[in-house]
Amino acid sequence: MKLRLLAGVSVMALTLGWSSANAADAAAVEVPAAQNLWYVTLFGGASFPSDVKTHSDYYNQDFSMDFDTGFVVGGAVGMRINDMFRVEGELSYARYKANTYDEGIFHGYPADGDLSATYLLANVWADVAQFGDAKIYVGGGIGAAYVTADTTWGGHEYGYGSGGWGFAGQAGAGVTYALAQNIDLDFGYRFKAVSAVDFDSSRDSAAEFSNGKLNSHNLQLGVTFKF
Incomplete structure (x- = not known):
């Protein structure tokens, strides 16, 4: 027993x-998995600008410049506020080489020099779908951009010169893919727009080119580090 x-x-x-x-x-x-509330993204890619159109009271006519495909680089610091939404601040820079310009009814004159834009944007993105380690997101942002140039037109001693600040915004979408618990790959599209920028003449002329608008389509690849 x-x-x-x-x-x-x-x-x-x-x-x-x-x-x-x-x-x-x-x-x-x-x-428990880390919350990954904060993140930093670094990105770069190709930027496809529209023509930059202006009006000059000095010459009493309209002008337009065409630019080659350029590049965009930048970074963002963000925070996830819930399972869907995240907010971030973005600093980015785009640059384009001049191609041709139009003056009144005359088109396609050769141009030299370049134009650049520096963006400061506050963005909101929403993760709307997930497929395994991949997430689809949409969103956009608003802020300001400093657009400036140093161009000459057809051998003349004038063209778009020093610029200024304009209201800026963007809308876009993309896909993130988790390479590791705290590292994502980000492929995205952005449509960026800047309005009402005035340019001084690039040389000694008293001319001013007013109300310039810069729109661009951007394809970018980034890496996100989450904390």
């Missing part, structure tokens, strides 16, 4: 010990 009782107690003790060990192992493995 004593032998049976001892055997039963031994079996119960072994069973409880095995269960406790498994529970401890499970607790050690099931560590």
Whole structure:
């Protein structure tokens, strides 16, 4: 009788010990995932600008410049506010080489120089769908951009010169893919727009070119580090 009782107690003790060990192992493995509330994204890509159209009271006519495909680079610091939405501040820079210009009814004259835009934007993005490690997002932002140029037109000593600040905004979408728990790859499209920028003449003329608008389509690839 004593032998049976001892055997039963031994079996119960072994069973409880095995269960406790498994529970401890499970607790050690099931560590809660990091919240990743904050993140930093670095990105770069190709930028496709529209013509930059202006009016000059000095010459009493309209002007337009065509630019080659340029580049965009930048970074953003953001915070996730819930499972869907995140907010961020963006600093980015785009640059384009001049191609041709139009003056009144005359079109396609050669142009030299370049134009650049520096963007300061506050963005909101929404993760609207998830497929495994990939997420689709949409959103946009508003802010300001400093647009400036140093161009000459058809050998003349004038063209778009020093610029200024204009209201800026963007809309876009993209796909993020989780390379690791705290690193994402981000492929995105952005439509950026800047309005009402005035340019001085690039040389000694008293001319001013007013109400310039810069629109661009941007394809960019970025890396996001989450904290």
